[in-house]
Amino acid sequence: MMLSDVMEDYLKAIYQLQCEDDDRIKTSEIAAELDVTSPTVTSMIEKLEERELVDREKYRGVTLTDEGETVALEVIRHHRLLEAYLTEHLDYDWSEVHDEADRLEHHISEDFEARVADALGQPDVDPHGSPIPGVDLEPPEDHGGKPVSEFTDGDTVVVEEVADHDAEVLSYLADHGVEPGVSLEILEVAPFGMITAQATAADEPVSLPKAVAQHVRVAAPQQLEP
Numbered sequence: 001m002m003l004s005d006v007m008e009d010y011l012k013a014i015y016q017l018q019c020e021d022d023d024r025i026k027t028s029e030i031a032a033e034l035d036v037t038s039p040t041v042t043s044m045i046e047k048l049e050e051r052e053l054v055d056r057e058k059y060r061g062v063t064l065t066d067e068g069e070t071v072a073l074e075v076i077r078h079h080r081l082l083e084a085y086l087t088e089h090l091d092y093d094w095s096e097v098h099d100e101a102d103r104l105e106h107h108i109s110e111d112f113e114a115r116v117a118d119a120l121g122q123p124d125v126d127p128h129g130s131p132i133p134g135v136d137l138e139p140p141e142d143h144g145g146k147p148v149s150e151f152t153d154g155d156t157v158v159v160e161e162v163a164d165h166d167a168e169v170l171s172y173l174a175d176h177g178v179e180p181g182v183s184l185e186i187l188e189v190a191p192f193g194m195i196t197a198q199a200t201a202a203d204e205p206v207s208l209p210k211a212v213a214q215h216v217r218v219a220a221p222q223q224l225e226p
Protein backbone atom coordinates (compact mmCIF):
# COMPACT_ATOMS: atom_id res chain seq x y z
CA MET A 1 0.00 0.00 0.00
CA MET A 2 1.45 3.32 -1.08
CA LEU A 3 0.87 5.99 1.55
CA SER A 4 2.07 9.55 1.71
CA ASP A 5 4.49 10.69 4.40
CA VAL A 6 1.67 12.72 5.94
CA MET A 7 -0.63 9.69 6.14
CA GLU A 8 2.08 7.73 7.92
CA ASP A 9 2.64 10.64 10.31
CA TYR A 10 -1.05 10.60 11.22
CA LEU A 11 -1.04 6.85 11.85
CA LYS A 12 2.07 7.16 14.01
CA ALA A 13 0.54 10.03 15.98
CA ILE A 14 -2.72 8.14 16.58
CA TYR A 15 -0.80 5.06 17.74
CA GLN A 16 1.26 7.09 20.21
CA LEU A 17 -1.83 8.85 21.54
CA GLN A 18 -3.56 5.47 21.97
CA CYS A 19 -0.58 4.25 24.00
CA GLU A 20 -1.12 7.16 26.39
CA ASP A 21 -4.92 6.97 26.60
CA ASP A 22 -6.03 3.51 25.35
CA ASP A 23 -9.27 5.01 24.06
CA ARG A 24 -10.65 6.54 20.91
CA ILE A 25 -8.58 9.55 19.91
CA LYS A 26 -10.38 12.82 19.33
CA THR A 27 -9.75 15.14 16.40
CA SER A 28 -8.57 17.87 18.76
CA GLU A 29 -5.92 15.57 20.27
CA ILE A 30 -4.52 14.69 16.84
CA ALA A 31 -4.54 18.36 15.84
CA ALA A 32 -2.56 19.30 18.95
CA GLU A 33 -0.09 16.43 18.46
CA LEU A 34 0.63 17.34 14.84
CA ASP A 35 0.18 21.12 15.19
CA VAL A 36 -2.50 21.33 12.50
CA THR A 37 -6.12 22.51 12.46
CA SER A 38 -9.08 20.30 13.33
CA PRO A 39 -10.58 20.60 9.80
CA THR A 40 -7.26 19.40 8.37
CA VAL A 41 -7.39 16.38 10.68
CA THR A 42 -11.00 15.62 9.72
CA SER A 43 -10.09 15.64 6.03
CA MET A 44 -7.16 13.28 6.54
CA ILE A 45 -9.14 10.93 8.79
CA GLU A 46 -11.69 10.54 6.01
CA LYS A 47 -8.92 9.47 3.63
CA LEU A 48 -7.48 7.02 6.15
CA GLU A 49 -10.95 5.59 6.80
CA GLU A 50 -11.45 5.02 3.07
CA ARG A 51 -8.26 2.96 3.09
CA GLU A 52 -9.48 1.02 6.16
CA LEU A 53 -6.56 2.22 8.27
CA VAL A 54 -8.69 3.81 10.98
CA ASP A 55 -12.07 3.09 12.49
CA ARG A 56 -14.04 6.29 13.05
CA GLU A 57 -17.16 6.86 15.13
CA LYS A 58 -18.74 10.27 14.72
CA TYR A 59 -18.28 12.47 17.81
CA ARG A 60 -16.30 9.71 19.55
CA GLY A 61 -13.01 9.73 17.69
CA VAL A 62 -10.87 7.13 15.96
CA THR A 63 -8.82 4.03 16.60
CA LEU A 64 -6.38 2.29 14.32
CA THR A 65 -7.42 -0.84 12.48
CA ASP A 66 -5.01 -3.79 12.59
CA GLU A 67 -3.58 -2.69 9.25
CA GLY A 68 -3.26 0.91 10.40
CA GLU A 69 -1.45 -0.22 13.55
CA THR A 70 0.99 -2.30 11.51
CA VAL A 71 1.86 0.71 9.36
CA ALA A 72 2.32 2.88 12.45
CA LEU A 73 4.59 0.31 14.11
CA GLU A 74 6.74 0.02 10.99
CA VAL A 75 7.24 3.80 10.86
CA ILE A 76 8.04 3.88 14.58
CA ARG A 77 10.51 1.00 14.15
CA HIS A 78 12.24 2.92 11.35
CA HIS A 79 12.31 6.11 13.42
CA ARG A 80 13.79 4.59 16.56
CA LEU A 81 16.35 2.47 14.73
CA LEU A 82 17.47 5.58 12.85
CA GLU A 83 17.78 7.53 16.09
CA ALA A 84 19.94 4.76 17.54
CA TYR A 85 22.11 4.55 14.41
CA LEU A 86 22.62 8.31 14.24
CA THR A 87 23.78 8.48 17.85
CA GLU A 88 25.91 5.33 17.90
CA HIS A 89 27.55 5.46 14.48
CA LEU A 90 27.36 9.05 13.25
CA ASP A 91 28.08 10.89 16.51
CA TYR A 92 24.78 12.77 16.66
CA ASP A 93 23.72 14.07 20.04
CA TRP A 94 20.48 12.55 21.35
CA SER A 95 18.92 16.00 21.15
CA GLU A 96 19.53 16.15 17.38
CA VAL A 97 18.22 12.84 16.12
CA HIS A 98 14.43 13.23 16.33
CA ASP A 99 14.01 15.66 13.45
CA GLU A 100 16.58 13.81 11.32
CA ALA A 101 14.81 10.50 11.89
CA ASP A 102 11.45 12.12 11.12
CA ARG A 103 12.74 13.06 7.68
CA LEU A 104 14.24 9.65 6.93
CA GLU A 105 11.73 7.23 8.48
CA HIS A 106 9.40 7.19 5.46
CA HIS A 107 12.07 6.50 2.86
CA ILE A 108 14.26 3.59 3.95
CA SER A 109 13.86 0.12 2.44
CA GLU A 110 13.27 -3.03 4.47
CA ASP A 111 16.76 -4.20 3.51
CA PHE A 112 18.25 -0.96 4.85
CA GLU A 113 16.21 -1.32 8.04
CA ALA A 114 17.50 -4.87 8.53
CA ARG A 115 21.11 -3.79 8.01
CA VAL A 116 20.76 -0.94 10.48
CA ALA A 117 19.24 -3.29 13.07
CA ASP A 118 22.10 -5.78 12.55
CA ALA A 119 24.73 -3.04 12.80
CA LEU A 120 23.21 -2.00 16.13
CA GLY A 121 22.94 -5.55 17.47
CA GLN A 122 19.13 -5.67 17.33
CA PRO A 123 18.48 -3.08 20.05
CA ASP A 124 15.34 -3.10 22.20
CA VAL A 125 15.26 0.64 22.88
CA ASP A 126 16.33 3.85 21.19
CA PRO A 127 18.68 6.47 22.74
CA HIS A 128 15.79 7.99 24.69
CA GLY A 129 14.72 4.66 26.19
CA SER A 130 11.67 4.23 23.95
CA PRO A 131 11.00 0.57 23.02
CA ILE A 132 11.69 -0.36 19.39
CA PRO A 133 9.01 -2.55 17.77
CA GLY A 134 10.41 -5.88 16.64
CA VAL A 135 10.70 -7.05 13.06
CA ASP A 136 7.35 -8.85 13.54
CA LEU A 137 5.75 -5.41 14.07
CA GLU A 138 3.95 -6.51 17.20
CA PRO A 139 3.39 -3.71 19.74
CA PRO A 140 6.42 -3.52 22.02
CA GLU A 141 5.89 -4.34 25.67
CA ASP A 142 5.31 -1.29 27.84
CA HIS A 143 8.05 -1.16 30.46
CA GLY A 144 5.58 0.30 32.94
CA GLY A 145 7.41 3.50 33.78
CA LYS A 146 5.53 6.46 35.23
CA PRO A 147 6.18 10.19 34.87
CA VAL A 148 8.63 11.35 37.52
CA SER A 149 6.00 13.94 38.45
CA GLU A 150 4.02 11.11 40.11
CA PHE A 151 6.72 10.53 42.75
CA THR A 152 7.48 12.57 45.85
CA ASP A 153 10.20 13.82 48.22
CA GLY A 154 12.71 11.15 49.25
CA ASP A 155 11.85 8.68 46.49
CA THR A 156 14.68 7.13 44.49
CA VAL A 157 13.80 6.18 40.93
CA VAL A 158 15.52 5.00 37.75
CA VAL A 159 15.02 6.85 34.47
CA GLU A 160 13.56 4.58 31.79
CA GLU A 161 12.44 6.88 28.98
CA VAL A 162 12.61 10.55 28.00
CA ALA A 163 10.39 12.12 25.33
CA ASP A 164 12.49 12.80 22.23
CA HIS A 165 10.78 15.74 20.56
CA ASP A 166 12.19 18.79 22.40
CA ALA A 167 15.88 19.28 21.62
CA GLU A 168 16.31 22.07 24.17
CA VAL A 169 14.87 19.96 26.99
CA LEU A 170 17.01 16.96 25.99
CA SER A 171 20.17 19.08 26.05
CA TYR A 172 19.22 20.45 29.47
CA LEU A 173 18.58 16.96 30.87
CA ALA A 174 21.84 15.61 29.44
CA ASP A 175 23.79 18.49 30.98
CA HIS A 176 22.41 17.42 34.37
CA GLY A 177 22.97 13.68 33.88
CA VAL A 178 19.30 12.74 33.38
CA GLU A 179 19.18 9.90 30.86
CA PRO A 180 17.93 6.29 30.69
CA GLY A 181 19.49 4.01 33.28
CA VAL A 182 20.40 6.81 35.69
CA SER A 183 19.14 6.88 39.28
CA LEU A 184 17.41 10.02 40.51
CA GLU A 185 16.89 10.97 44.12
CA ILE A 186 13.92 13.30 44.41
CA LEU A 187 14.95 16.01 46.83
CA GLU A 188 11.86 18.22 46.76
CA VAL A 189 8.50 18.57 45.04
CA ALA A 190 7.35 22.18 45.29
CA PRO A 191 3.63 23.00 45.69
CA PHE A 192 3.54 24.43 42.15
CA GLY A 193 4.99 21.22 40.68
CA MET A 194 8.70 21.99 40.29
CA ILE A 195 10.76 18.89 41.07
CA THR A 196 14.34 19.10 42.33
CA ALA A 197 16.30 15.88 41.89
CA GLN A 198 19.87 14.64 42.07
CA ALA A 199 21.12 12.36 39.31
CA THR A 200 23.83 9.75 39.87
CA ALA A 201 27.31 11.24 39.31
CA ALA A 202 25.93 14.72 38.53
CA ASP A 203 27.61 17.60 40.37
CA GLU A 204 24.46 19.59 41.00
CA PRO A 205 20.74 18.90 41.36
CA VAL A 206 18.43 19.43 38.41
CA SER A 207 15.20 21.42 38.49
CA LEU A 208 12.35 19.89 36.48
CA PRO A 209 9.26 22.01 35.82
CA LYS A 210 6.09 19.90 35.88
CA ALA A 211 5.70 20.19 32.09
CA VAL A 212 9.17 18.64 31.66
CA ALA A 213 8.84 16.08 34.46
CA GLN A 214 5.74 14.61 32.82
CA HIS A 215 7.93 13.53 29.89
CA VAL A 216 10.59 11.80 32.03
CA ARG A 217 9.33 8.27 32.71
CA VAL A 218 10.89 6.42 35.62
CA ALA A 219 10.47 3.31 37.72
CA ALA A 220 11.10 2.66 41.38
CA PRO A 221 13.99 0.18 41.77
CA GLN A 222 11.68 -2.57 43.03
CA GLN A 223 9.67 -2.31 39.77
CA LEU A 224 12.68 -3.22 37.65
CA GLU A 225 13.28 -6.79 36.56
CA PRO A 226 16.35 -8.41 38.17
